[in-house]
Amino acid sequence: MKLIKTAPYAVGLDSGLDLIRDFVLAKIDTVKFDELASRFVEAPEDAVKKSEVIDFFESKLETIGSIPEVDFLLAKRNQKLKVVVDTGNGMGGWFMPNISGMYKNIEFIPLYWELDGNFPNHPADPLQPENIQDLQELVVRERADLGVAFDGDADRAFFVDEQGHRIDGNYLVSVFAQTLIRDVQQRGGQFNPAAVYSLTGSRCVPNSINEVAGVAIPSKQGHVYFKKLMKTYQAVYGGEFTGHHYFGEFGYMDSGFVALVVFLKTLVLSNKPVSSLFASFNQRYFLSEELVLRLNPGQTFQEIVEILKSKYQDAISMHFQDGIAVFYADWKFNLRPSNTEPVLRFLLESTVSKEHCQQKVREVRELLGL
Numbered sequence: 001m002k003l004i005k006t007a008p009y010a011v012g013l014d015s016g017l018d019l020i021r022d023f024v025l026a027k028i029d030t031v032k033f034d035e036l037a038s039r040f041v042e043a044p045e046d047a048v049k050k051s052e053v054i055d056f057f058e059s060k061l062e063t064i065g066s067i068p069e070v071d072f073l074l075a076k077r078n079q080k081l082k083v084v085v086d087t088g089n090g091m092g093g094w095f096m097p098n099i100s101g102m103y104k105n106i107e108f109i110p111l112y113w114e115l116d117g118n119f120p121n122h123p124a125d126p127l128q129p130e131n132i133q134d135l136q137e138l139v140v141r142e143r144a145d146l147g148v149a150f151d152g153d154a155d156r157a158f159f160v161d162e163q164g165h166r167i168d169g170n171y172l173v174s175v176f177a178q179t180l181i182r183d184v185q186q187r188g189g190q191f192n193p194a195a196v197y198s199l200t201g202s203r204c205v206p207n208s209i210n211e212v213a214g215v216a217i218p219s220k221q222g223h224v225y226f227k228k229l230m231k232t233y234q235a236v237y238g239g240e241f242t243g244h245h246y247f248g249e250f251g252y253m254d255s256g257f258v259a260l261v262v263f264l265k266t267l268v269l270s271n272k273p274v275s276s277l278f279a280s281f282n283q284r285y286f287l288s289e290e291l292v293l294r295l296n297p298g299q300t301f302q303e304i305v306e307i308l309k310s311k312y313q314d315a316i317s318m319h320f321q322d323g324i325a326v327f328y329a330d331w332k333f334n335l336r337p338s339n340t341e342p343v344l345r346f347l348l349e350s351t352v353s354k355e356h357c358q359q360k361v362r363e364v365r366e367l368l369g370l
Contacts, residue, residue: 008252010224061261064249064258065261065264070103071103071105071106074106081107081145081264081268082109083147084138088112088121088125088126088149089119091115091152092154092256093114096113097113109138109144124151125151126243127151132147132166135147135149135160136164144162145267145274146161147160147164148160148256148260155244155255156254157245157257158243167278169201169240169241169242170285170287171278171285173245174207176259177239178211178212179262179269181236185212190234191234192235192236193212193214194215194217195214195238195239196217196233198240199221199319199322200322200323202241204281215233223254226246227253234248242290286353286354287349288346291346293335293343293346293370295344304324304344304368307367322336331351331356331360333364334348335364348360
């Protein structure tokens with residue numbers, strides 16, 4: 001459940017959620033949850049309102065994704081696209097038929113579109129590599145142009161290329177930012193040619209934004225921080241490498257469906273295979289997986305920070321906006337406490353080679369004993 005003050009401002013730990021937590025914990029022994037649950041009743045469905053919401057959503061998808069233009073270009077080139085969509089038995093399967101009907105020249109191949117809260121095929125978390133294996137295999141088998149997987153509530157989207165290879169989230173953010181910033185530069189409108197990005201992610205994102213003369217705005221991880229910065233600077237886009245993509249024209253909110261139509265727009269405008277669209281990133285930026293680490297018993301995060309500050313005091317720069325980030329000319333890393341779990345998240349990047357990246361990961365982990 002997400003609590004919203006005034007859209008898109010969410011209630012976070014530093015803006016009221018901590019007070020709600022403390023209130024609930026103080027009252028937990030006296031609350032009769034069964035009695036509370038009995039007061040909730042299912043509201044009757046308002047068919048008219050439901051139709052209005054769907055129409056509004058489809059109009060946003062059509063505008064942000066330039067769907068008529070995409071279809072026109074495909075028809076002009078006598079091209080058809082084939083897209084495999086894995087909704088993991090989550091809510092994406094409820095709405096995907098609407099999107100499928102909006103394109104004339106794109107075929108959407110369904111994978112697990114049936115709603116089933118037991119998630120019989122795989123957990124609805126495409127961030128985990130094992131949960132997109134079926135998608136990858138079907139893309140190759142169907143000779144599709146790309147594949148997309150949604151999480152359970154379809155606010156996150158993850159993509160694979162025509163060879164079934166997963167596309168790194170940082171690369172996606174880079175390309176989405178360029179597409180939407182160019183839109184603003186060409187068409188104008190109320191949004192600025194600016195994009196918010198994860199400070200903990202790859203350098204490819206701010207570099208890509210700078211390449212198209214956009215403004216790159218760094219943020220801590222988390223939708224609370226992203227939405228606030230986007231609203232403040234009227235940024236056209238914000239993206240996290242963990243699959244969340246936020247759109248100015250969508251009220252600064254995140255949506256896997258909007259991410260899908262923006263991806264299709266980017267692909268058709270480029271007139272390249274998906275793998276070619278991202279090839280330059282694979283050759284220039286070498287990233288570790290985001291590793292989940294746990295502190296040793298009795299160890300504190302601040303103790304970890306002090307060890308890193310001492311070891312890497314010759315770094316070009318070091319900052320502490322979201323955990324600790326250390327920058328060298330040809331590599332960088334970030335270590336931060338998770339916002340949602342009692343773990344640390346570690347991500348390292350090299351611009352030398354994959355081997356150099358792996359070597360530096362081992363170096364940091366051995367230093368910390370994690």
